[in-house]
Amino acid sequence: MAQRTLDQKLAILSDAAKYDASCASSGTTRRDSRSGGIGSAGGSGICHAYTPDGRCISLLKILMTNFCIYDCAYCINRVSSNVERARFSPEEVVKLTLEFYRRNMIEGLFLSSGIIRSPDQTMGDMVRIARMLRIEHGFKGYIHLKTIPDASPDLVAQAGLFADRLSVNVELPQDASLRQLAPEKRPETIRAAMADVRLGREAAKDRSHTGKRPPRFAPAGQSTQMIIGADAATDRDILTTSANLYSGYLLKRVYYSAFSPIPDASAALPLIKPPLMREHRLYQADWLMRFYGFDADEIGAAHPSGNLDLAIDPKLAWALANRAQFPVDVAQAPREMLLRVPGFGTKTVTRILAARRNGALRYADLLRMGAIMSKAQPFVTLPDWTPGALTDSAGLRARYAPPPEQLSLF
Amino acid sequence: MIRVPLPRFGRFDAWRAAARDLASARIPPEEVTWADPDTPPDLFGADPLPPPGNHPVTATQDFLQLARQVASHSDPERWSLLYAALIRAQSDRRYLSNPADPMLDRLTRLAKSVRRDIHKMHAFVRFHELPSDGPRRSFGAWFEPEHPILEAGTPFFAKRFADMDWLIATPEGTARFTGAGIAYDDPAPRPDLPDDANHVLWQTYFANIFNPARIKTNAMRSEMPKKYWKNLPETRLIPEMLADAPRRVQAMRDAGASDAPAFAPKITARLRQQPDDSLPETLDQAASRAARCTRCDLCHAATQTVWGTGAPTAPLMIVGEAPGDHEDLQGKPFVGPAGQLLRRTMAEADLPADRAWLTNAVKHFRFTPRGKRRMHQTPDRPHIEHCRWWLDLERRFTAPRLTLALGATAAFALTGNRKPLTPRRGTIEPAFDGGPVLITWHPSLILRLPPDRAPAALAELRADLTRAAELTA
Numbered sequence: 001m002a003q004r005t006l007d008q009k010l011a012i013l014s015d016a017a018k019y020d021a022s023c024a025s026s027g028t029t030r031r032d033s034r035s036g037g038i039g040s041a042g043g044s045g046i047c048h049a050y051t052p053d054g055r056c057i058s059l060l061k062i063l064m065t066n067f068c069i070y071d072c073a074y075c076i077n078r079v080s081s082n083v084e085r086a087r088f089s090p091e092e093v094v095k096l097t098l099e100f101y102r103r104n105m106i107e108g109l110f111l112s113s114g115i116i117r118s119p120d121q122t123m124g125d126m127v128r129i130a131r132m133l134r135i136e137h138g139f140k141g142y143i144h145l146k147t148i149p150d151a152s153p154d155l156v157a158q159a160g161l162f163a164d165r166l167s168v169n170v171e172l173p174q175d176a177s178l179r180q181l182a183p184e185k186r187p188e189t190i191r192a193a194m195a196d197v198r199l200g201r202e203a204a205k206d207r208s209h210t211g212k213r214p215p216r217f218a219p220a221g222q223s224t225q226m227i228i229g230a231d232a233a234t235d236r237d238i239l240t241t242s243a244n245l246y247s248g249y250l251l252k253r254v255y256y257s258a259f260s261p262i263p264d265a266s267a268a269l270p271l272i273k274p275p276l277m278r279e280h281r282l283y284q285a286d287w288l289m290r291f292y293g294f295d296a297d298e299i300g301a302a303h304p305s306g307n308l309d310l311a312i313d314p315k316l317a318w319a320l321a322n323r324a325q326f327p328v329d330v331a332q333a334p335r336e337m338l339l340r341v342p343g344f345g346t347k348t349v350t351r352i353l354a355a356r357r358n359g360a361l362r363y364a365d366l367l368r369m370g371a372i373m374s375k376a377q378p379f380v381t382l383p384d385w386t387p388g389a390l391t392d393s394a395g396l397r398a399r400y401a402p403p404p405e406q407l408s409l410f
Numbered sequence: 411m412i413r414v415p416l417p418r419f420g421r422f423d424a425w426r427a428a429a430r431d432l433a434s435a436r437i438p439p440e441e442v443t444w445a446d447p448d449t450p451p452d453l454f455g456a457d458p459l460p461p462p463g464n465h466p467v468t469a470t471q472d473f474l475q476l477a478r479q480v481a482s483h484s485d486p487e488r489w490s491l492l493y494a495a496l497i498r499a500q501s502d503r504r505y506l507s508n509p510a511d512p513m514l515d516r517l518t519r520l521a522k523s524v525r526r527d528i529h530k531m532h533a534f535v536r537f538h539e540l541p542s543d544g545p546r547r548s549f550g551a552w553f554e555p556e557h558p559i560l561e562a563g564t565p566f567f568a569k570r571f572a573d574m575d576w577l578i579a580t581p582e583g584t585a586r587f588t589g590a591g592i593a594y595d596d597p598a599p600r601p602d603l604p605d606d607a608n609h610v611l612w613q614t615y616f617a618n619i620f621n622p623a624r625i626k627t628n629a630m631r632s633e634m635p636k637k638y639w640k641n642l643p644e645t646r647l648i649p650e651m652l653a654d655a656p657r658r659v660q661a662m663r664d665a666g667a668s669d670a671p672a673f674a675p676k677i678t679a680r681l682r683q684q685p686d687d688s689l690p691e692t693l694d695q696a697a698s699r700a701a702r703c704t705r706c707d708l709c710h711a712a713t714q715t716v717w718g719t720g721a722p723t724a725p726l727m728i729v730g731e732a733p734g735d736h737e738d739l740q741g742k743p744f745v746g747p748a749g750q751l752l753r754r755t756m757a758e759a760d761l762p763a764d765r766a767w768l769t770n771a772v773k774h775f776r777f778t779p780r781g782k783r784r785m786h787q788t789p790d791r792p793h794i795e796h797c798r799w800w801l802d803l804e805r806r807f808t809a810p811r812l813t814l815a816l817g818a819t820a821a822f823a824l825t826g827n828r829k830p831l832t833p834r835r836g837t838i839e840p841a842f843d844g845g846p847v848l849i850t851w852h853p854s855l856i857l858r859l860p861p862d863r864a865p866a867a868l869a870e871l872r873a874d875l876t877r878a879a880e881l882t883a
Contacts, residue, residue, distance in 0.1 A: 032569035054626025080670030247779035267667035351509035358508040365510040
């Protein structure tokens with residue numbers, strides 16, 4: 001095999017990395033290069049470009065290598081795939097990261113890898129790259145390392161010192177599907193790895209008896225990802241799994257990735273059109289759980305099938321299924337209830353709470369403050385608006401659902 | 411009409427100084443013209459700035475921050491709007507905290523548009539490497555923002571790229587950084603930037619990180635508006651990537667599943683050892699099999715199996731209910747608050763931890779998520795019965811002379827007796843396998859009891875531990 005150029009390797013190893021959805025670069029410690037080195041981080045992340053698939057490019061997201069000894073049916077890099085293989089040297093990864101960074105193309109590096117030889121060997125190489133960037137080059141940008149679940153806790157502990165974020169993918173919403181589609185992975189080891197990261201972060205927050213702070217451990221927290229539509233899990237199952245993960249390991253994010261056709265597919269998983277709308281609804285439901293005070297079960301129970309309504313958003317679906325709680329009086333309702341009104345976001349609710357101290361809020365005021373009144377109409381009362389029989393009218397859902405569409409034959 | 415000329419750079423501070431003087435004389439907003447460098451002269455001439463008056467002028471930090479952002483907007487009316495807002499705030503400060511107020515709303519929208527433009531500048535400036543004759547590398551970029559944000563947007567680059575020289579040229583002016591502060595200059599024609607090999611690599615990355623099976627151009631266009639495209643090296647690839655996407659997806663579908671390369675089955679066979687499900691013959695074997703336990707459904711939500719700990723040959727076995735939050739995360743029993751209470755009380759009762767085998771009736775954590783917390787739930791009868799398989803194995807391999815049951819769940823798991831615990835506490839009952847079981851409180855009960863009842867229960871637990879130590883001495 002002829003030696004591949006850097007350009008060819010980059011093509012192969014970024015192609016192999018694109019199924020990881022996360023590209024966040026926010027919420028880490030504030031630092032910059034005025035005290036030496038190169039780069040800055042902290043505050044909100046920056047998306048430096050967007051591809052036509054609607055995903056942002058914030059980090060240089062690459063695999064160290066796409067050689068892999070595991071055989072996960074959903075993955076393009078599984079051992080039984082005939083995909084072209086390549087491997088970066090650590091120096092190449094460092095050089096690409098720094099040169100792209102200096103041209104203001106990225107916020108940092110998201111490094112993942114296929115598993116070569118052993119989990120420890122792979123994790124050790126990744127930690128080495130992060131160490132080179134941080135120590136030798138004084139890199140202060142963002143580093144996200146994908147943790148290899150079976151790697152030794154020592155290596156993960158080192159990774160947490162150099163990386164802003166660590167992540168392990170749970171891959172699938174249910175243990176049974178993981179055991180079936182990724183037989184080399186074990187759900188309990190993946191969860192134990194997430195528990196270790198949580199404990200590592202908590203230990204790094206405790207001051208010693210002299211008041212000295214230990215070094216920061218993965219200051220931007222951890223995240224995970226699961227594939228949607230590759231198994232039979234309902235949205236309710238998925239949201240329950242997410243709620244368990246958020247509460248157990250204090251994750252910053254759970255990413256949902258619609259199962260997408262891969263070149264050189266496995267016979268075990270038929271190629272489907274990626275369920276992008278389902279993915280979108282799951283993200284909305286995830287937001288409802290994290291910022292709007294909803295429980296996974298409440299959202300999942302809105303439809304008897306346990307799946308989210310694809311035609312309307314999950315908050316509207318919940319409100320339609322729980323109309324007894326509406327209409328809400330905007331002048332009186334507590335924050336918790338305002339957050340449950342379709343068409344009111346968290347910012348709108350904060351504004352409403354501040355504004356109603358200054359006087360009565362009218363329909364036009366709410367419009368100006370960012371409420372989507374076309375959605376909120378049936379669910380609120382205002383001095384100049386009452387929904388009357390609209391709240392309980394039978395045709396309410398039809399007002400919001402897109403008109404029925406004939407299914408395509410192809 | 412009073413005309414206040416504002417400079418190209420340092421505009422906000424100039425406006426602030428002039429506005430303070432004008433407001434101190436309570437000059438009404440309609441009598442002031444604020445003139446940017448390119449504002450045409452007034453048709454009927456203009457009056458100079460009058461001397462300051464003696465009214466006090468105050469502004470909140472929030473207002474100043476908002477005004478600073480609005481100052482970078484391209485709207486020529488922004489200065490008079492800000493001045494009107496300042497004058498109004500002298501008599502009515504409340505409106506600045508009312509999001510329903512139309513004036514505040516307008517200012518907020520202007521500021522938001524500026525913040526977004528600055529954010530996009532931080533995102534979409536693309537540096538080209540320039541030839542450098544010094545030790546510092548040198549880079550240059552051309553950028554066309556929507557608003558005059560050069561001064562507001564460039565400090566970010568000085569913090570981020572302190573170890574290189576850079577130049578950002580915009581239609582508004584030029585910012586140049588050489589290590590000690592940013593120098594701003596009047597606009598110059600667009601510089602001729604040299605080709606940069608890393609831009610070609612960047613295009614390779616952009617084309618390959620794209621997934622042709624999921625097209626969402628609306629998301630792309632809303633976050634990367636087309637007005638910024640002309641100065642980005644990667645966006646010229648987009649039409650071709652979109653045009654080629656359906657063909658690539660179809661090719662994936664047509665290709666379907668392929669045959670694995672010859673080496674793959676060998677690697678898989680080496681990794682995939684069949685789990686050994688025969689009856690374990692040692693405590694260690696039992697522990698490693700329990701780690702994969704799926705006998706009940708608790709394993710799906712819990713982190714891991716929490717196996718017993720302590721001295722396997724000890725004469726005493728202490729059985730609790732089930733792991734809690736801490737135990738589940740660490741994979742070790744009795745490390746949470748109740749476990750610490752137990753260990754303290756054991757020490758007081760002269761029962762060192764290495765003289766007992768500590769374990770739980772149920773080996774997985776049962777909980778319901780509540781936001782960022784996991785609320786403990788008592789295991790149900792089926793969980794206890796499924797898990798008795800492991801408890802029995804533990805008992806067989808550790809062969810305790812006495813077992814201490816902490817709480818009702820442990821007592822039921824060991825003896826099958828579900829009667830209330832109060833009359834049974836301190837008594838010895840036979841286990842399923844015939845061994846003696848001393849029944850006592852669970853330390854978590856003591857933690858939950860009201861302060862007037864907890865000490866008595868704790869004393870009873872201590873007494874039972876002392877008795878267990880004596881019986882197994």
